[in-house]
Structures are given as structure tokens and as C-alpha cells.
Amino acid sequence: DSGVTQTPKHLITATGQRVTLRCSPRSGDLSVYWYQQSLDQGLQFLIQYYNGEERAKGNILERFSAQQFPDLHSELNLSSLELGDSALYFCASSVGRQEGPLHFGNGTRLTVT
Amino acid sequence: KNQVEQSPQSLIILEGKNCTLQCNYTVSPFSNLRWYKQDTGRGPVSLTIMTFSENTKSNGRYTATLDADTKQSSLHITASQLSDSASYICVVSAESNSGYALNFGKGTSLLVTP
Numbered sequence: 074d075s076g077v078t079q080t081p082k083h084l085i086t087a088t089g090q091r092v093t094l095r096c097s098p099r100s101g102d103l104s105v106y107w108y109q110q111s112l113d114q115g116l117q118f119l120i121q122y123y124n125g126e127e128r129a130k131g132n133i134l135e136r137f138s139a140q141q142f143p144d145l146h147s148e149l150n151l152s153s154l155e156l157g158d159s160a161l162y163f164c165a166s167s168v169g170r171q172e173g174p175l176h177f178g179n180g181t182r183l184t185v186t
Numbered sequence: 187k188n189q190v191e192q193s194p195q196s197l198i199i200l201e202g203k204n205c206t207l208q209c210n211y212t213v214s215p216f217s218n219l220r221w222y223k224q225d226t227g228r229g230p231v232s233l234t235i236m237t238f239s240e241n242t243k244s245n246g247r248y249t250a251t252l253d254a255d256t257k258q259s260s261l262h263i264t265a266s267q268l269s270d271s272a273s274y275i276c277v278v279s280a281e282s283n284s285g286y287a288l289n290f291g292k293g294t295s296l297l298v299t300p
Contacts, residue, residue: 075229075231077229114292115275115290115291115292115293116230116275116290117290118287118288118290129287161227163229163230165229173235174220174232174235175230175232175288176232177229177230177231178229179227179228179229180227180228180229182227
């Protein structure tokens with residue numbers, strides 16, 4: 074068990090809708106990262122937060138947004154969903170910014186129909 | 187452009203056999219190289235992290251090597267077990283102005299058969 078909790082595990086929604094994915098980092102970790110993994114694709118970095126502030130941005134669409142709250146949990150908001158947004162969304166956490174190992178949650182599987 | 191290439195894309199071996207997975211990268215400035223194991227439908231789990239000065243690191247039956255000169259790494263699995271069936275991902279960290287950027291390979295899918 075990595076100590077990183079993601080909810081929900083599965084999400085099925087229709088095109089055009091909006092969903093929120095939630096992540097609780099491992100106790101003591103200040104950094105939270107979001108990744109997207111489409112079928113047969115590698116992990117694509119979306120965004121990183123460190124202690125409540127945005128630290129780095131990857132290939133995150135404008136329709137997607139995220140935030141990290143004072144209790145360090147994070148939410149990833151996906152809006153105007155398209156079929157191509159169907160993927161596994163992983164959250165990871167680390168103690169510092171990125172020097173050490175990342176601890177991944179087991180992901181949220183999003184299916185857009 | 188920072189890239190991480192893994193080979194082979196997939197591999198099937200018999201239980202008990204050894205295997206070696208390869209990772210070539212063009213990432214700079216290099217900070218560290220990591221290997222992760224990802225079981226189907228689960229999040230990746232860290233196996234090893236190696237810095238520039240380390241050329242080998244072991245974690246049980248997993249041994250990673252790093253040649254920073256040729257920008258190559260390998261992950262050797264000894265006496266494979268059925269539970270080794272997973273995707274193995276090579277990740278190279280580059281230091282940037284905003285901190286560190288992780289560059290992910292697409293992974294090698296390993297299937298260990300009885």
C-alpha cells in the first residue's frame with residue numbers, strides 16, 4: 074500500500090460533462106502530481122502542486138484544472154469531457170519537489186461515453 | 187528533446203528464467219534514473235533510483251545498471267516469478283529551472299508463464 078488514496082476508482086460519464094477526481098497524498102508528503110495514462114500509452118504528466126501552490130505544468134488541457142487544499146489533498150477537475158479523455162488518471166505524492174521516489178495511488182479509471 | 191526509449195516493447199519468459207530490460211535516454215541535464223513496476227490496473231511502484239555516480243543498484247531479484255556515458259540503463263530480473271508479470275517503466279529525471287522534470291518511457295510489458 075503506497076499510502077496514496079484516490080477516489081473514485083471508476084467513473085463513467087457522458088461527453089460534455091464535468092467530473093472531479095480526488096487524491097489524498099501519503100502522510101507527510103507535500104507534493105502531489107497528476108498523470109494521465111491512456112490505453113497502451115506511457116504516463117503523461119499533467120500538473121504538480123507543492124504545499125498548496127502550483128509547481129510545474131505538463132501537457133494539461135485548458136479544460137482540465139487542479140488544486141491542492143490546505144490539508145494537502147488535491148482535486149483534478151475535468152470539464153467538457155470528450156471521448157478521448159477516457160483514461161486512467163493517477164495521483165502521486167512525494168516528500169519534496171521531485172528528488173525522491175514518487176508514491177502512486179491506484180488511479181481513477183474514467184470512461185467517457 | 188528529452189526522450190526515454192525502452193526495449194523490448196513486450197517480453198514473454200518462462201518462470202525461473204532471467205531477463206534484461208533496456209532503457210536508452212536523451213535527457214539532460216541528468217539528475218537520476220528510476221525503474222518502476224506497474225501491475226495491470228494499479229499505480230507504479232518504485233524499484234530503484236540511481237544517481238549519476240551509481241552504476242548498479244539492487245532490490246531483491248531486481249538489479250538496475252546505469253551507464254551515464256552511453257546514456258543507457260538496464261533492469262535485470264533474476265529467477266523470474268509469475269508475480270513479476272507487469273509493465274516496467276524507466277523514468278529519467280532532468281533538472282530544470284523550475285525543479286525537476288520526469289521523463290517517462292512507455293514501458294516494457296513482461297509476461298512470465300508457468
